[in-house]
Amino acid sequence: MEKGDTKWFVHDRFGMFIHWGIYAMPARHEWVKHHEEIPDEKYDIYFKHFNPDLFNASEWARMAKQAGMKYAVITTKHHDGFCLFDSKYTDYKATNTPAKRDLIREFVDAFRSEGLKIGFYYSLIDWHHPHFTIDSIHPLRNHPDKEKLNKSRDMKKYTEYLHNQVRELLTNYGKIDIIWCDFSYPAGPKRPAGWIGKGRQDWDSENLVKMIRSLQPHILLNNRLDLPDQWDFLTPEQIDVPEPLTVEGQPVVWEACHTFSGSWGYHRDQESWKSVDVLIRMLIDIVSKGGNLLLNVGPTGRGEFDNRTIERLTGIGEWMKRHSRAIYGCTKAPDEFKTPKDCRLTYNPETKRLYIHIFSWPFRFLQVDFGDRIEYAQLLNDGSEIPVKKVEYPYVRSGKEEEIVMTTLFLPVKKPDVCVPVIEVFLKE
Numbered sequence: 231m232e233k234g235d236t237k238w239f240v241h242d243r244f245g246m247f248i249h250w251g252i253y254a255m256p257a258r259h260e261w262v263k264h265h266e267e268i269p270d271e272k273y274d275i276y277f278k279h280f281n282p283d284l285f286n287a288s289e290w291a292r293m294a295k296q297a298g299m300k301y302a303v304i305t306t307k308h309h310d311g312f313c314l315f316d317s318k319y320t321d322y323k324a325t326n327t328p329a330k331r332d333l334i335r336e337f338v339d340a341f342r343s344e345g346l347k348i349g350f351y352y353s354l355i356d357w358h359h360p361h362f363t364i365d366s367i368h369p370l371r372n373h374p375d376k377e378k379l380n381k382s383r384d385m386k387k388y389t390e391y392l393h394n395q396v397r398e399l400l401t402n403y404g405k406i407d408i409i410w411c412d413f414s415y416p417a418g419p420k421r422p423a424g425w426i427g428k429g430r431q432d433w434d435s436e437n438l439v440k441m442i443r444s445l446q447p448h449i450l451l452n453n454r455l456d457l458p459d460q461w462d463f464l465t466p467e468q469i470d471v472p473e474p475l476t477v478e479g480q481p482v483v484w485e486a487c488h489t490f491s492g493s494w495g496y497h498r499d500q501e502s503w504k505s506v507d508v509l510i511r512m513l514i515d516i517v518s519k520g521g522n523l524l525l526n527v528g529p530t531g532r533g534e535f536d537n538r539t540i541e542r543l544t545g546i547g548e549w550m551k552r553h554s555r556a557i558y559g560c561t562k563a564p565d566e567f568k569t570p571k572d573c574r575l576t577y578n579p580e581t582k583r584l585y586i587h588i589f590s591w592p593f594r595f596l597q598v599d600f601g602d603r604i605e606y607a608q609l610l611n612d613g614s615e616i617p618v619k620k621v622e623y624p625y626v627r628s629g630k631e632e633e634i635v636m637t638t639l640f641l642p643v644k645k646p647d648v649c650v651p652v653i654e655v656f657l658k659e
């Protein structure tokens with residue numbers, strides 16, 4: 231089957247993930263229904279009172295854009311089953327809460343008009359649907375009558391619902407650039423004994439993919455449908471990916487997703503927020519290994535990005551304003567360029583420019599091992615020249631004194647006033 235065209239995706243490199251739903255109200259993790267084993271009757275209180283009166287999709291879109299993000303992926307439904315969109319297959323949706331609107335429609339219109347590409351996250355898991363069988367991660371997993379309850383559940387009916395909803399999402403909102411299905415957890419050697427999970431049979435993944443590709447042939451599909459080779463990109467989650475990802479030795483397209491603080495949904499009391507500095511390094515590090523970053527925001531129950539989020543997005547945007555050409559269109563540098571100490575390299579194969587991201591500012595000199603390839607170098611933040619000279623250094627090897635010649639970049643003593651300074655290198659033809 232034809233796959234999606236990842237050309238724009240590997241160019242754009244940086245997107246916004248949005249986890250939003252009624253779990254923003256308990257404000258203590260989007261898995262709260264699972265963690266606290268909350269039954270529907272109790273969880274319903276959030277549905278009853280969901281009223282994001284400050285939600286302004288255009289403001290969100292502007293913030294994403296100013297941060298330098300080029301696409302956005304929003305949770306149309308998360309594991310709790312609540313739908314932000316107006317689905318005709320359920321009553322459990324935003325239009326039936328005090329919000330009274332299709333929030334996905336507003337998101338799509340606003341982000342599209344800012345020129346951002348549109349992605350839909352859709353949870354395969356559904357802890358609200360009456361036919362989704364109780365398994366090892368279901369909020370009712372410890373219910374004394376779970377076997378009995380499961381007898382009245384018919385997973386096939388849920389699978390049909392899932393397919394119907396994905397069809398709606400890919401039919402009613404125009405061109406969708408990404409579909410992000412989440413996630414499969416079949417039994418396997420890494421699972422505890424007695425694990426009851428779900429995978430490709432439960433979702434009828436084969437047919438789901440066929441439908442997705444036939445409705446939106448250009449769409450990019452992630453890799454969480456438990457099908458080995460029908461995806462367009464891999465999705466390592468909240469980890470520091472050590473090297474470019476490959477499958478059977480071949481490089482593949484990948485997108486790391488990360489949170490600001492650990493939780494995806496709005497979490498009021500979590501204190502483990504990453505700094506702007508860490509987030510910028512994260513983005514650079516990922517691009518230097520040929521990946522994308524999908525950075526998550528968890529808007530509040532009233533529909534806003536909180537101040538911690540705004541501060542991060544603004545800080546990243548400040549840096550991106552002057553350094554985005556070291557990110558867009560860039561990837562891992564060719565092997566002939568050795569990464570200098572405390573640095574990361576990115577490279578734009580079209581413009582043939584190399585970018586040295588300096589994570590730790592050295593004293594005056596940066597030695598590089600780029601052969602004779604440098605034509606001109608400048609600091610990217612202000613376009614000021616960085617002189618490049620060959621310098622002879624005295625060196626003692628096996629007790630013998632010798633001179634070694636190193637290409638040296640002459641840096642200002644003071645670190646430029648940006649999070650991560652970047653040197654743009656114009657290479658000789």
Ligand code: GLC
Nearest residue numbers: 249260261412413467487494
């Ligand atoms: C996990 C979590 C989920 C989150 C997702 C993002 O699969 O279940 O809460 O939406 O990762 O990658």
